[in-house]
Amino acid sequence: MIGELVAMVNGWIENFGLLSEAWRVGIVVFALVFGTATVAYIASHIIGALERRFSKTRNLWDDALLHASRKPVVVFVWLQGVYWAAEVAHRYSDAEIFKANETVLRVGFVFVLVWTVLRLIKEGEAILVSPVKMKKPMDYTTVNAVSKLSRAVVIITALLTLLQSLGYSMSGVLAFGGVGGIAVGFAAKDLLANFFGGFIIHLDRPFKVGDWVRSPDRNIEGTVEHIGWRLTTVRTFDKRPLYVPNAVFTTIAVENPSRMTNRRISETIGIRYADVGQIATIVADIRAMLEQHEDIDANQTLIVNFLEFNASSLDIMVYTFTKTVEWVRFHEVKQDVLLKISDIIVGYGAEVAFPTRTLHLPERIRLAAEEREEAGSWDKAAASGDSSAKAGERQTVGDLDESGESE
Template identity: 30%
Template sequence: MNVNWRLWEYISVDNWIDIGISVGIILLFLLFSKIFTKYIFFFLVKLFNKEKTELFKQILEAYEKPLRWLFIIIGIYIAVDYFPYFEQDHSLFEHLIKSSIIILIAWGLYNLSSTSSILFMKLNDGVGLEVDQIIIPFVSRGLRFVIIAITISVILIEFDYDVTGFIAGLGLGGLAFALAAQDALKNLFGGVVIIAEKPFTLGDWIKTSSVEGTVEDINFRSTIVRTFAQALVTVPNSTLANEAITNWSKMGKRRITFNLGVEYKTPKHKLEKVVKRIEELLRNHDEIHQETIFVNFDEYNNSSLDILLYFFTKTTAWGEYLEVKQDINFKIMEILEEENVSVAFPSRTIYMDQDHQEVVEVNEETHD
């Protein structure tokens, strides 16, 4: 009790006043931080929205939280000047304040380098160089890694750490690291190959020997593909780079081909007319690609006379493709009904030999 009483006696009234001022300054700047976020920042974002300056708006949003913390750091820096038991010009304190500001700057740059940043939408408006969607997440992660590495290096320099020796030490351990991370390096270079060759982009429907689905993301190690069963499949970039990739989204048109079998009893003139009318149907259909259309009497099958249909739809979207295919099928049915031609299906006719009690099976077309 005597020790505590002596400690309270040691703290003078002036010191208590200085401590109160320090605490008050910190609380005041905390209030400024909240006011900035609620009013000033909101006003600036609204202003840039009116001026349609999307880039400045994103810069503001990226630095929203760093600016809030900047108020607090400034408050702490000013408060320490009044605090009786700590010197503002102390070297460690100065290093901490400078390092904090460096971190806030890096924090904003880190937010600005997100995949949704407008900076990746167009590198140079004058040149009109559009950035492919698949490059954006890859470059974003690369930039963020560089920002973090530079930030750590600058902070180490601020604390008088020999960064050159640190980098040299990394160089000596580089061989061991490379040996230990061969798979990671393979995947990294695989990702570079995919981005350079651009066999697909984000949102494309691809098929490989290991996966089929829609590309959702690509990073340094792997590519994320969502299957049509809504499962997420992570494929290492090194594997994907060495596989044959079918990009269904890059189709300019979509193929439809099948054999239409009609009965053997169909007369020649009716068969010719059906073939001609089906071809005319395809030639005059707005959704059928006119470059390649084949409608021909193809072969004598076991149970039918087969007409080969081979053509393409203009659309490549799966749902629209099915709609066009259905429309063609219905109209072919109408042609067959109008020409009184029936579709054949496999049948089996059994003949009984009365004398030898043997059964003979003969395949022929179905009769109405």
């Protein structure tokens, strides 16, 4: 069918004598390109209509297939149209560029096929992790790792297929790859270490995207935003991005607070020594309050005990766990617990202790100090009496002077 069509076009170009050959070739090439544009437009709208129709069904994979193939189909139509236009031009032209038509067609076909598969993998990844489309969405980190591995396999297979189609010997390519791989391995050992570090992260899954991670060995703390094959992006709590090579995670300890089951309240509260008589009842009331608190997990360890005689206080240990693991909510619960403990202490007429010191003096030193204080008070009284007498004398003299002047 295609051969007959080509023969008919060539016969028209050679035998139609109304126009010159160049004009006839130009008209045919223009018609092929215009027809290609028309077919691509129609194909795009047909696939779009099918997408809208199949979106109403429960099957999600037909939607993914249609959406993934829409643009590659349009590119494939253009690839075919341009190829046939170039073939027609090549028959009547000696330009060297048209000799690569077959190679361009093979490369383009592999590109379109790989592009379609990659888009389909991306659509499948979006479906599997979507809580809207799936009743039980899969873990994003696992799906992302499988998706990356699948894309790598598709790209490597496509490259090997292209090399084979272009006439290169696969045995030579593989032999060169083995020798070159050794050289590349020595030159890019850090890159390979990060690659295998990323593979270990995806395999062991010490954390996933969205987890809060912290390392006691390094200054790393924040929320995981992305796990790549070379770098892991961690958003610190001051909103700065931190890019950590994956090889680092194979040599350090990583803490994942996002997977904690409870948050801990651990406080030591000091009571005055003057309130030692109320210490037992205060401890009992605090324990009862925590056992009845709706935000405290009574199934976890709960300790409220008189701990020790400290330098200036009687210390009570309060050790318990909250039900919530959210950071903000935890501090709200902790504040409520501490305020209730304060109310219990005040309710018994006791007070929370603060650092104080009592100084005890021997009896003789105390009496001597009291005698000095008494002597000082007598001296002050005498001094005040002298000053009053002098003031009276000055007032008398002043009165005499005034009376003398009046006389």
